[in-house]
Structure formats: C-alpha cells, structure tokens
Amino acid sequence: MTDEDGLPPLRDVINSYGLRAEKSLGQNFLLDLNLTGRIARCPGSLVGETVLEIGPGPGGLTRAILAAGAEKLIAIEKDTRCLAPLADVAAAYDGRLTVLNEDALKIDESALLSEKAHIIANLPYNVATPLLIKWLKNRERYKSMTLMFQKEVGDRITAEPRTKAYGRLSIISQWLCRVTRQFDISPKAFTPPPKVTSTVVKLIPRETPEFPADLPILEKVVATAFGQRRKMLRASLKSLGGPTEEILAEAGIIPTQRAEELSVEEFCRLSEVYRKRQ
C-alpha cells in the first residue's frame, strides 16, 4: 500500500527502517497527514519557493512540504538513521529535496541558501528556543517561519503584556516579526506522544523592526527588567547603572511599573534612552 505520493505510509517507513524514537533527539513523529498538510499550508503557497526544514525525521512533514509545491527543500537532520528513508523521499520528488546530515545549531544557513527561504519545522523541543533566536538574528534570509513548539514556548512567543507568559521571547520575537499562533496539536497526534500539547506559530520577519532600537541593548534591558519581574522598574533596572528614575522619566515610563506591564514599544523607547546615554 502507498500514500498519494507513491511512498509507503509513515508508520510502515518507521517500522521497516526500525526508527525507534530517540528521546535525546526530541523525536516525536507526526504521522497524521491532515496535520502535516495543514502545517505546510501555513506559509501560503509554496509553489516555486525554497524551504528549509529542520529535523525531517522519517519525512512526514517533508512529504507534505514537497506535495505543497516547494521547488527546493533543504532538510537538516542530525540522526543518521533517518537518511535512508529520506533518500526514498528525495528519489520520489526528483531533485527537489536535499538532505544534510548536520546539527542545525551549528550550520551556517547563509552558505546553504542562495535566495530567501521559508522555514518550516516540527522542532526538537530541547533546541527550539536557541534555533529561533539564531534565525531571528538572521531574519533577512527568511520570508516566513512556521514552527512547532511545546505550547508553553508558543505562549511565550505570542504573549501580550500583563500576562504570565510575557517576557524576553515575546518582546524580541514581536519586535522583529509579525507573530501569529496558528493552532494547537494534541500529544495524541504524535508517536510517541510527548507529555505536553504543541503549538504551531508563524513568524513573518518585518522589513524593519517595529520600533527603533539596538538589539543587544534591547536584549540587555529586557533581560535585566525580567530578571526581577516582580520588582518595580526603578529597582529592577538599577544594575544597568545611571540615574534609573531619570532614565525612566525620559522614556515616558512610570518608575513603579513592573517589566510585564511595558509594551514592546515602551521597551524599545527605554533601550534607546540607555543607548544614547552610553
């Protein structure tokens, strides 16, 4: 029996290649074709587009991305056991899939991509946040990022001020990208099921960041403010040096406010005042 793409169903691929899921590699495979298809549609039409996929595993999402029309798909997989099943996918989609047996944290994407690409990935949870930060810092290379995270991380990326999930990841992601939560996926959809619900988030890099600010300074101000998130800003920002209350006043921020009450715009204003006083 084969699927629509002429390849065997994923469960058979996993069994015939003996792909027992490795916990240390964050392996939870998504076998539901409705869901892989739905993820592959998040960026919009992929016809003629270049896509980077991290962690293709046995190739479920990979097949959905190719079936959605991606012209060129570069997939980075650390687990050598997945190379044989992925070679079968590459053969079925003549020349459109290139698989690299690399660690996604270490690769230099600029050497791989000659044009702007979409990133689509069901990310290994243990490296999801460092990968997102790496891509945000090089966001000009990407048209969109459709990424699956554990729900708690998805909540942090999309959080609004005055919520528990709002913090560094919300501010940096939303400052640099238009961020939208797409949908949640139950643990039951995966083999083996993870302990938590997953969330698909779409990030579209902004041409220019939403408000003027310098990334390293903004990161430092945000990290310092949220390092003591229960304290008022006049206290939590003291370690940055300078006349804290005067700096807050210059940025138009009430010094008794706490980190989670400031919008992305207010954090940018504040970091600009620190930058000018350096």
Ligand code: SAM
């Ligand atoms: N894409 C498949 C799916 O949706 O069923 C598998 C997703 S699974 C959550 C994560 C995949 O990332 C695994 O195949 C794992 O081997 C791979 N992986 C883990 N760490 C990696 C790394 N540092 N670089 C590249 N791939 C990695």
